[in-house]
Amino acid sequence: MLIKKICLLGGTGFVGQTLANRLSTAGYELKVLSRKRESSRKNLILLPKLELIETDIHSQTNLENHFNDCDAVINLVGILNESGRNGTGFHYAHVELVEKMIKACHKNGVRRVLQMSALNADASNGPSHYLRSKGEAEKILFADADLQVSCFRPSVIFGANDSFFNRFALLLKMTPLVFPLACPQARFAPVYVDNVATAFLKSLDDPHSFGKYYCLCGPKSYSLQELVEYTASCLKIRRRIIPLTDSLSRLQASVFDFVPGKPFSTDNYQSTIVDSICESNDLQKLGITAQALEAVVPQYLSQQKQRTRYQEYRRHSHRPSNL
């Protein structure tokens, strides 16, 4: 079936905005469902043939109504932390939403589904609630014989608005002289957001991708300590990174579980137990050349540095930073 119109869940986030841009440029009609339309309005509404709709996507009826004129659904909804600690928040956002999405697809005869998962997603053996719930979502999607499902499992994703390098950049700037780093030996193969979006685009209309999952990685793997040191070097700031032992990393996570916004949590700690690297990088299978982070990250981190300086200047001159 020729896909013309796509319903995008989680389309307002970091990956979603890049993907929406790429799909829109490729000529697809898009319906982006969001819980808070206003917060991403300015980045999305100018895209041609894109409807940004505020709705509660956890309502079965809403999903059924919105899927009615769509040929495919792309689900990018994901959380890294839940408000509680027993996994119900992950289950709700990752598994129950997918169950509702499947029902809504059946109701409207939508068969093509692209699902954003994560490297090491595993319903039975995932070490964290995050990875188990992502794995469970994959499992129920692949078990549905009426759907044409492709799942994407990236390592950490980088790009101008990422929450990895930008977050470490902010934390490094906020921490004077020494920076205690949990899980310093955890390994990642950061993958460029544009490569991830290309993987979705290339698979969308390709029947060979039905029933498959794709592990997406950058060209090289690094320890977390190397990545944080690299972030500091891009910002040209000197910080002594203090690698925490495993027990101190766990302790830091259990303390941060109670900090508002959970900058690091026990569940995040558990996710790092398995390295987020690809045994075989499926970007190559899709004919995509993995972009090196060294070619991209310094550009946006230096812009962040300029923005911070500008905001400081505005603050000193008593002007609001958003004007």
Ligand SMILES: NC(=O)c1ccc[n+]([C@@H]2O[C@H](COP(=O)([O-])OP(=O)(O)OC[C@H]3O[C@@H](n4cnc5c(N)ncnc54)[C@H](OP(=O)(O)O)[C@@H]3O)[C@@H](O)[C@H]2O)c1
């Ligand atoms: N970024 C990475 O490094 C990375 C790595 C591996 C996998 N992933 C996966 O890639 C996907 C996109 O990641 P991202 O970095 O773009 O995330 P993001 O910027 O946080 O965006 C997530 C999107 O999901 C929606 N959302 C969040 N919580 C929700 C909830 N409880 N119920 C319903 N909708 C909710 C939000 O939409 P509204 O607020 O507009 O409703 C938002 O647009 C996620 O599934 C994530 O697990 C990301």
